[in-house]
Amino acid sequence: MSPRINVSEARKNQILDAAAIVFARQGFYQARMDDIVAESGLSKGTLYWYFKSKDDIITALLQRVFDEDLIQLQSAQHTAGSAVERVIGLSRHIAADFTEIARLVPITFEFYAVASRQEHIRIFLKEYLQAYHAILQNIVQQGIDTQELRPVDAKDVATTIVAIYEGLLLLWVVDAEHIDWHTQPEISIRLLFDGLRRLL
Amino acid sequence: MSPRINVSEARKNQILDAAAIVFARQGFYQARMDDIVAESGLSKGTLYWYFKSKDDIITALLQRVFDEDLIQLQSAQHTAGSAVERVIGLSRHIAADFTEIARLVPITFEFYAVASRQEHIRIFLKEYLQAYHAILQNIVQQGIDTQELRPVDAKDVATTIVAIYEGLLLLWVVDAEHIDWHTQPEISIRLLFDGLRRLL
Amino acid sequence: MSPRINVSEARKNQILDAAAIVFARQGFYQARMDDIVAESGLSKGTLYWYFKSKDDIITALLQRVFDEDLIQLQSAQHTAGSAVERVIGLSRHIAADFTEIARLVPITFEFYAVASRQEHIRIFLKEYLQAYHAILQNIVQQGIDTQELRPVDAKDVATTIVAIYEGLLLLWVVDAEHIDWHTQPEISIRLLFDGLRRLL
Amino acid sequence: MSPRINVSEARKNQILDAAAIVFARQGFYQARMDDIVAESGLSKGTLYWYFKSKDDIITALLQRVFDEDLIQLQSAQHTAGSAVERVIGLSRHIAADFTEIARLVPITFEFYAVASRQEHIRIFLKEYLQAYHAILQNIVQQGIDTQELRPVDAKDVATTIVAIYEGLLLLWVVDAEHIDWHTQPEISIRLLFDGLRRLL
DNA sequence: CATGAATGAGCTTTCATTCAT
DNA sequence: TATGAATGAAAGCTCATTCAT
Numbered sequence: 001m002s003p004r005i006n007v008s009e010a011r012k013n014q015i016l017d018a019a020a021i022v023f024a025r026q027g028f029y030q031a032r033m034d035d036i037v038a039e040s041g042l043s044k045g046t047l048y049w050y051f052k053s054k055d056d057i058i059t060a061l062l063q064r065v066f067d068e069d070l071i072q073l074q075s076a077q078h079t080a081g082s083a084v085e086r087v088i089g090l091s092r093h094i095a096a097d098f099t100e101i102a103r104l105v106p107i108t109f110e111f112y113a114v115a116s117r118q119e120h121i122r123i124f125l126k127e128y129l130q131a132y133h134a135i136l137q138n139i140v141q142q143g144i145d146t147q148e149l150r151p152v153d154a155k156d157v158a159t160t161i162v163a164i165y166e167g168l169l170l171l172w173v174v175d176a177e178h179i180d181w182h183t184q185p186e187i188s189i190r191l192l193f194d195g196l197r198r199l200l
Numbered sequence: 201m202s203p204r205i206n207v208s209e210a211r212k213n214q215i216l217d218a219a220a221i222v223f224a225r226q227g228f229y230q231a232r233m234d235d236i237v238a239e240s241g242l243s244k245g246t247l248y249w250y251f252k253s254k255d256d257i258i259t260a261l262l263q264r265v266f267d268e269d270l271i272q273l274q275s276a277q278h279t280a281g282s283a284v285e286r287v288i289g290l291s292r293h294i295a296a297d298f299t300e301i302a303r304l305v306p307i308t309f310e311f312y313a314v315a316s317r318q319e320h321i322r323i324f325l326k327e328y329l330q331a332y333h334a335i336l337q338n339i340v341q342q343g344i345d346t347q348e349l350r351p352v353d354a355k356d357v358a359t360t361i362v363a364i365y366e367g368l369l370l371l372w373v374v375d376a377e378h379i380d381w382h383t384q385p386e387i388s389i390r391l392l393f394d395g396l397r398r399l400l
Numbered sequence: 401m402s403p404r405i406n407v408s409e410a411r412k413n414q415i416l417d418a419a420a421i422v423f424a425r426q427g428f429y430q431a432r433m434d435d436i437v438a439e440s441g442l443s444k445g446t447l448y449w450y451f452k453s454k455d456d457i458i459t460a461l462l463q464r465v466f467d468e469d470l471i472q473l474q475s476a477q478h479t480a481g482s483a484v485e486r487v488i489g490l491s492r493h494i495a496a497d498f499t500e501i502a503r504l505v506p507i508t509f510e511f512y513a514v515a516s517r518q519e520h521i522r523i524f525l526k527e528y529l530q531a532y533h534a535i536l537q538n539i540v541q542q543g544i545d546t547q548e549l550r551p552v553d554a555k556d557v558a559t560t561i562v563a564i565y566e567g568l569l570l571l572w573v574v575d576a577e578h579i580d581w582h583t584q585p586e587i588s589i590r591l592l593f594d595g596l597r598r599l600l
Numbered sequence: 601m602s603p604r605i606n607v608s609e610a611r612k613n614q615i616l617d618a619a620a621i622v623f624a625r626q627g628f629y630q631a632r633m634d635d636i637v638a639e640s641g642l643s644k645g646t647l648y649w650y651f652k653s654k655d656d657i658i659t660a661l662l663q664r665v666f667d668e669d670l671i672q673l674q675s676a677q678h679t680a681g682s683a684v685e686r687v688i689g690l691s692r693h694i695a696a697d698f699t700e701i702a703r704l705v706p707i708t709f710e711f712y713a714v715a716s717r718q719e720h721i722r723i724f725l726k727e728y729l730q731a732y733h734a735i736l737q738n739i740v741q742q743g744i745d746t747q748e749l750r751p752v753d754a755k756d757v758a759t760t761i762v763a764i765y766e767g768l769l770l771l772w773v774v775d776a777e778h779i780d781w782h783t784q785p786e787i788s789i790r791l792l793f794d795g796l797r798r799l800l
Numbered sequence: 801c802a803t804g805a806a807t808g809a810g811c812t813t814t815c816a817t818t819c820a821t
Numbered sequence: 822t823a824t825g826a827a828t829g830a831a832a833g834c835t836c837a838t839t840c841a842t
Contacts, residue, residue: 011826027317029229033812043828048813050826084397106316113313116306116373117227126375140396149396153387157396159379160388163367170366171359173316175326179359187353188360195395196340196349196357197284233837243803245840254837411805427717429629433833443807448834484797506716513713516706516773517627526775540796549796553787557796559779560788563767570766571759573716575726579759587753588760595795596740596749596757597684633816643824645819654816 012050015040016064019057024106028058028114062111062121065104066128077135083143084193087136087161091185098181105173133158149193157192164188212250215240216264219257224306228258228314262311262321265304266328277335283343284393287336287361291385298381305373333358349393357392364388412450415440416464419457424506428458428514462511462521465504466528477535483543484593487536487561491585498581505573533558549593557592564588612650615640616664619657624706628658628714662711662721665704666728677735683743684793687736687761691785698781705773733758749793757792764788 018040022031033054037044051057076093079086115122137158143149165185172179218240222231233254237244251257276293279286315322337358343349365385372379418440422431433454437444451457476493479486515522537558543549565585572579618640622631633654637644651657676693679686715722737758743749765785772779 007826025317027229027313029227030317032810044813044830045815045828046826049828052813054812106313109309109313109316112370112373113227113306113309116309117225117230122374129371129374130378143396147398150394150398152391152396156384156387157391159368159371159384160364160391163371163388164360164363165367166370167363167365167367168359170312170370171329171363173312174322174329178330184356184359187356188363191352191357191360192392193396194350195397196343196352196393197395198347198350232835244805244838245803246801248838249801252838407805425717427629427713429627430717432831444809444834445807445836446805449805449807452834454833506713509709509713509716512770512773513627513706513709516709517625517630522774529771529774530778543796547798550798552791552796556784556787557791559768559771559784560764560791563764563771563788564760565767566770567763567765567767568759570712570770571729571763573712574722574729578730584756584759587756588763591752591757591760592792593796594750595797596743596752596793597795598747598750599799632814644817644826645824646822648817649822652817 008050011042011046012060013064015042015047015050015057016061019061020065020103020107023058023061023110024103028110058114059120061107062124065107065111066124070128070131073132073135077139083139083146083148084189086139087193088186088189090135090139091165091189101181105169109170109173129162133162136161160192161189164192208250211242211246212260215242215247215250215257216261219261220265220303220307223258223261223310224303227306228310258314259320261307262324265307265311266324270328270331273332273335277339283339283346283348284389286339287393288386288389290336290339291365291389301381305369309370309373329362333362336361360392361389364392408450411442411446412460413464415442415447415450415457416461419461420465420503420507423458423461423510424503428510458514459520461507462524465507465511466524470528470531473532473535477539483539483546483548484589486539487593488586488589490535490539491565491589501581505569508569509573529562533562536561560592561589564592608650611642611646612660615642615647615650615657616661619661620665620703620707623658623661623710624703627706628710658714659720661707662724665707665711666724670728670731673732673735677739683739683746683748684789686739687793688786688789690735690739691765691789701781705769708769709773729762733762736761760792761789764792 015036018036019031022035022039025031026035033044033047036057037047040047047057051060072093073090076090077086079089081089111121111125115125133155137154140149140152140157140161141154144151144154168179168181168184168188172181172184215236219231219236222235222239225231226235233244233247236257237247240247247257251260272293273290276290277286279289281289311321311325315325333355337354340349340352340357340361341354344351344354368379368381368384368388372381372384415436418436419431422435422439425431426435433444433447436457437447440447447457451460472493473490476490477486479489481489511521511525515525537554540549540552540557540561541554544551544554568579568581568584568588572581572584615636619631619636622635622639625631626635633644633647636657637647640647647657651660672693673690676690677686679689681689711721711725715725733755737754740749740752740757740761741754744751744754768779768781768784768788772781772784
C-alpha cells in the first residue's frame with residue numbers, strides 16, 4: 001500500500017469527521033457545505049475533490065458509521081456465557097464508548113428519517129439491521145438449543161430485542177434525563193428474558 | 201363559535217393535510233412551500249395568511265399528529281381485562297387505522313430527527329412519550345397490584361414497552377417486508393409478558 | 401387578451417432586451433446572470449420566474465432575433481421591379497435600421513458559434529437560412545422566367561447571394577472600417593448580376 | 601536549434617492539438633482545462649508550464665490555425681491560368697484537405713464570435729482576411745490588366761469573393777446537408793465571373 | 801381574505817490557477 | 822520539467838417570504 005493512498009484516505013476521513021460533527025449539530029439539510037469546510041479546516045475545492053456532492057458525503061458517512069458499528073457487533077458476538085448474558089454483553093459493548101454514541105445517534109436518526117424516502121439509504125439500513133438481527137437470532141437459537149430458553153420463535157425474539165435497542169435509543173434522544181443509557185438496555189433485556197407474569 | 205372560525209379551521213386543516221402528504225413524500229427540508237401550495241390547491245399568499253412560516257406549519261402539524269394520537273391512546277386506556285390484554289389492546293388500537301399510520305410514520309421520524317436538535321420539538325415529543333409511558337405504567341402497576349404480574353418496576357416495564365413499539369415502527373419503516381405491523385407488536389408484547397427463560 | 405398577458409410579455413421582453421445588450425457586450429458565456437439582472441433593473445428571482453435557466457434566455461433571444469428578421473424579410477419580398485432591384489431592395493431593407501444591426505450582429509455570431517455544437521440551435525438557424533434562401537430563389541426564378549436573367553440554377557444563385565450577405569456581415573464584424581455596410585452589399589450584388597468577364 | 605526546443609515545440613503542439621479537438625467539440629468557454637488535460641494525455645501542471653493561461657492557449661491556437669491557412673493561401677497564389685481558374689484553384693486548394701476543414705471550422709466561428717468583442721483577436725483576424733483579400737485583389741487586377749475581365753473595381757471584387765467563401769463556410773456549418781463543400785465554391789465563383797444577366 | 805409576481809440572501813457546485821513535491 | 826492535490830472566487834440557481842393589487 002503506497003503512502004499516497006493513506007493520505008487520500010486520511011483526507012476523506014478528515015472530511016467525514018467534520019461532516020459528522022456538523023450533521024449532528026445541524027442536520028443534513030441545515031448543514032451548509034461551508035460549515036463542513038470550516039469544521040474540516042480544508043477548502044471548499046478540496047471537499048469537492050474528494051466527494052462529488054453533498055449527497056456523496058452523506059452516503060459515505062452512512063457507510064462508515066454503520067460499517068464501524070457492524071464490525072464492533074460482529075466482534076462482540078463470539079462471547080461465552082448464557083444467552084441473556086451474551087445479549088446484554090452486546091448492549092454493554094455498544095454502550096461502552098458512550099461519547100461516541102452521543103455523537104452518532106442524532107446522525108443515525110437523520111438517516112432513519114431519510115431512509116423512509118431514499119431507496120439506497122433504506123437498503124443500506126435494512127442490511128445493517130438484518131445483520132444485527134441475524135446475530136441476535138443466532139444467540140437466541142443457541143439458548144433454545146441448550147434448553148436455557150423456552151422453544152420460542154428465535155426470529156421474533158431477535159426482532160423484539162432489536163426493537164428494544166432502537167426504541168431505547170430513540171427515547172434517549174428525546175428524553176435523555178429519564179433514560180439512563182448505562183442501565184436501561186440491561187434492565188429491559190432482563191425483563192424480556194424473565195417475563196412479567198407471576199408464576200403460579 | 202362563529203362560522204368564520206370553522207372556515208378558518210377548515211382552511212388550516214386543508215393546509216396541514218397537504219403539508220402531511222408533502223412532508224411524508226419529501227421530508228421537511230426537501231419540501232418547498234410551492235409543493236404544499238400545489239398539494240393544497242390554495243395560493244401561496246393564503247398559506248402565509250394562515251401560517252406565518254414553514255416552521256409554523258411543521259409545528260402545527262406536529263401538534264395535530266401527536267394530539268390525535270394521544271386522544272386515541274387515552275380513550276383506549278380504560279379498557280377491561282388482564283394487563284397483557286390491555287397493553288395489546290393499545291397496540292391493536294394503534295394498528296387499526298393502518299393506512300393512517302403508513303402515512304404518518306415517515307413524518308414521525310422526521311420529527312425524531314429534528315427533535316435531536318430543536319429544543320421545542322424535543323419537549324413536545326417528550327411530553328407525548330411521557331403521556332404514553334404513564335398510561336402503560338398505570339396498566340402495568342394495576343397488573344402488579346392484582347398479582348397478575350410479578351412485582352417488577354412498573355416504570356422500567358413501561359419504558360420497555362414504549363421502546364418496543366417505537367423500535368418496531370422504525371424497523372417497519374426501514375424493512376416493511378419483514379415486519380408485519382398487524383401481528384408483530386402483539387407477538388413482541390406476549391414474549392415480554394411470558395418471558396424467554398425455561399421454567400425449571 | 402387580458403392585460404396580464406401583456407405585462408408578462410413585457411417582462412419577458414424587458415429581460416430579453418437586457419440579455420441582448422449583455423450578450424453582445426460579453427458573449428453568452430462571459431455574461432453572468434447578475435449582469436443581465438443589473439441591466440434589466442429586475443431581481444434575480446424575477447429572471448428565473450420568467451425563464452427557467454440561462455440557456456432558456458439564450459434560446460428565447462435567438463427565437464426573437466430571427467423571428468423579427470424573418471418577418472422583415474417576408475414583408476420585403478413582395479416588392480416590384482427587376483430581379484436585381486428586388487434583391488438589392490432586400491439588402492437595403494435589412495441595412496435600413498443600422499443601429500439595430502450593429503446591436504444584433506455580435507449576438508448573431510455567438511449563435512453561429514453555438515450552432516456548430518448545439519443541435520436545437522443549429523436547426524433553428526437552418527430554418528431561418530432556408531427561409532431566406534427560399535425568398536431569394538423565388539425572386540431569381542422569376543427573373544429567369546421573365547428572361548431578365550440567363551437560365552442559371554436559381555438554387556445555386558440564391559445560395560451564393562445568402563453567402564455574400566452573411567460573408568459581408570462577417571467581414572464587417574472583423575473589419576468595420578474597410579467594409580461600408582451601406583454600399584458594399586449593393587456593389588457585390590450588382591457584380592454578381594453583371595458578371596466579371598469582359599464581353600468579347 | 602537545440603533539441604530541447606524541438607521537444608518544447610512538440611509539447612506545445614501536442615497541447616494545441618488537444619485544445620483544437622476540445623474547443624471544436626465544446627467551444628472555448630464550455631471547454632475546461634481538465635478536458636484539454638485529458639485529451640492531451642499530459643498533466644495539468646505541464647499545461648501551465650507551456651501556457652500561462654487558458655486565454656494563452658486560445659490565442660496560440662488562433663495563431664497556428666490562421667498561420668497555416670495563410671501559408672497554404674500564399675503558396676497557392678502563384679498558379680498559372682485565367683483569373684477565374686486561379687480563384688477557383690484557391691478554393692480547390694482550400695477544399696483539398698476537407699477533414700482538416702471540418703475539424704477547424706467550428707473553431708473558426710468561435711474566433712469570429714470572440715473577435716466581435718476582443719480587440720486583439722479582431723486585429724488578428726483582420727490581418728488574415730486582409731492578406732486573403734490582397735491575394736484575390738491581385739489576381740483580379742491581373743485579370744483586368746490582361747483584359748480577361750471588365751474594368752471593375754478589383755477591391756470590391758476581392759471583397760465579394762472573400763464574402764462568398766466565408767459565407768459558404770457559415771452555411772455549411774449550419775446546414776452541411778444542403779451545401780456541398782466540394783462543388784459549391786466553384787459554382788458560386790463561376791456565377792460571379794459569368795454574371796446572371798441575360799445578354800441582349 | 802386571496803392572489804401570484806417579485807425579491808434577494810444564501811445555497812451547491814465549478815474550474816482556472818497555484819504550488820509543494 | 823512534471824505532477825496532481827489544493828485553493829477560493831465566482832457562477833447558476835433556489836426558495837422562504839413579502840406585498841401590491
